[in-house]
Amino acid sequence: MSFFRRANALFFIFIVNISLSSCSSRDTPAPVTNIHSTSVLTEHNRNSIQSSQYFVKKGETLYSIAWRSNSDVRKIAQLNNISAPYNIYPGQKLFLTEHKVKRTAKASKNKAQHKKQTKSSTVSRKNRTKNSLASTKKQAYGENVNSKKSRQNSVLTADKSTSNFSQKISRWQWPVKGKVVEYFSNSTQGNKGIDIVGRRGTKIRSSAQGKVVYAGDALRGYGKLIIIKHNDDYLSAYAHNDRILVKEKQQINRGDVISTMGDTDANKVMLHFEIRFRGKSVNPLNYLPKNQ
Template sequence: MSFTAFQLPMHASNARNLLGGLVLGALLSACASPPAGGVKVVDRTHGAAGQGSLRQPVTNGQYQVQRGDTLYSIAFRFGWDWKALAARNRIAPPYLIRVGQIIRFDGQPASRPPSVATAPVVVTPPSRPSVPIQSRPIQTQPSASVKTAPSITALPPTQRSASGWLWPSNGAVIGRFSSNGSLNKGIDIAGDLGQPVLAASDGSVVYAGSGLRGYGELVIIKHSDTYVSAYGHNRRLLVQEGQKVKAGQKIAEMGSTGTDRVKLHFEVRRQGKPVDPLQYLPKR
């Protein structure tokens, strides 16, 4: 006996309900099953599109201290607040680190440094020619008219912002801060080769060297437990690590090390995270 196949007519609303149920089931099934290959890898190098989130600190792996490193330069390189990195690795004041020492970012116990490198890191800045002293004719005016801070007078009047910061150099801003950590973490200021670079606020030099790739000859100044500033691409550094500086003091000469043109790259970091320097500098 044969039967004739036939279909019952389906109402439009029933069809939509059935289709919605199938789609929902497929989504739930996909959520319940892990993707092929295991856990999904999330790229944290760049912020989510349109959200302007900053690059997050490295939170896995470890770093072995090299000659010339300081705790501050390592924290700067890997996006950490130096106090937090010191606490994670149980490094107590005065925050000395040693060649071969392991700095961990994941909270695991750090291994002891090799026995052959038990002495603290001694940073010896490369010898630099002294600044030539130009003889000047004897002035007939009273001695009170003599300038006592020639490095500061190389720029227009050093007007401070309400928060106490001043411009680190005189020139047009040719690169602005980007909240996306993969782009510019500071501002770029154009200028001439050898132009003075000034400390933007009082502080202590915690790094002076060329060990951070992409910054050339770099100075990092610690202003407080919260703020540090960085000055990159210099031709010559005029300060050493551990040296205290005043706002407006000449700390370097502008150059093009590590980049393709003469400019100053200037950064401000708050608790290890880059912030827009223009929020702290005086309005022009």
Template sequence: MQQVQSQEIAFQSQKWLKVAFLSVAVTTALAFTGCASKPQINNSVRYANAPDYYTVRSGDTLSGIAQRYGLSYISVAQMNDIAPPYTIYVNQSLRLKSSGKKTTTTQSYTDSTPIQRQSIALPNQTQAATPPVQNTVPQNTAPTVTVAPTPTSLKWVRPSSNAIIARYNAAGNIKGVRFGGNLGDPIYSAADGQVVYAADGLKEYGNLVLVKHIDGYITAYAHNSKMLVKSGDNVKAGQKIAEMGSSGASQNMLEFQIRLNGKPIDPATILPLN
């Protein structure tokens, strides 16, 4: 009898551990998907306690802030002229109510500023069928805005020593550089930074790693066969972070992008590609 009771207690403990693990997993997923969750319905009690303006802190997402005060994140985005994918920044001042005097905050990034976690705009997704190799980047009917690089103390290195099979072409919707190679070839971080995404949530990019750097730069490494880092890891320039593969593509390749404040940069302007 005592043995049966012990087995029952062990079963119940495992059951509750699974429930707790799933709760943590869901919470973590929501933190990184940011504003991809459904709009929240206004809650009168939480809304009454909401300030007129809220200053974004490290780890905040637009949906999380809205839910905290019983608001719809879409309404908050509209009041603050924030367009999809609803990216927000540390020290940004957000209007939560239609009345109230706005306070100003200053956002600054210096070489000594630690890298902060924040909502990161992932590459665009489309519903188009998988195209040939030269068009594996999701198609976007909106015009591509290319900006010039800004001064930075970052030291850049090539993410792959392999040959280039396609170069940046804004008109052709190629938003980065593509390296050919073999399954398992090493992929390196192009500069010092912090991993903010390492998953396969975007089908067109397969196993995708995003690294955030200082001065508004983000680098993307797509189609990996294996990812050797996880979100939150700090990486150095030249550190191996993944292995080449064909996830989300029709051949082994590395799709490498550099973005400045969310907009694509021609990697050739700052990387030693020749």
């Protein structure tokens, strides 16, 4: 009898251990899987430029480079002595920030000679006649009348040619109707625009009048991208398109169809929409109407 009692006791202990082990395993949480790890592309993933200089690649424009470096295109153009319409070529070296030119011994020598010549010319100018002094009062030193008139004419021409881009944007419109799933963020790695989901092939429209300054797929993370210049201060961008229906340098009006919605370089069909003011990202919802 004692043998059977001992056997029953051991069997009971075995059953209790199994039950406790089962309960313990059920209380252990399952491994966590981040299903959103690739849902949002940060500015770093969108191949932003962080360096102080850059070599132009095929298919890029000065506007697309300014976009990636979060800079004003006019600033980059000024740093590199590039005039409108800002033509660049593959392999060209661009400075994206202020740079200092190294002074050589020869440059220092030339500077010393220049100071000496300046001193001599200053002494000689004191010996000028009264007539020459009178003439300088009527006419700015180092400038002739013809060059002054020509410069005034060139300024008037430039103002006339750029008048279309100096006007204030009267009204913005939504590029497409749909649910906003990602909002603007001011953080360094945050979303620099808004993401609107929809169906593939849905028409995307320009938010305001302007000129297409980039249309292509050379910017990683944006897919097929369109950048529109609205005036000297504002740009807008439309990313992840399925089809691009406009060309660079094309003039467009607010509401014109420019592309169709897609998922190029994205994990779902959507439009990534941005607005830049003087090269800096701003919240599109501060400009778009409250109602779509």
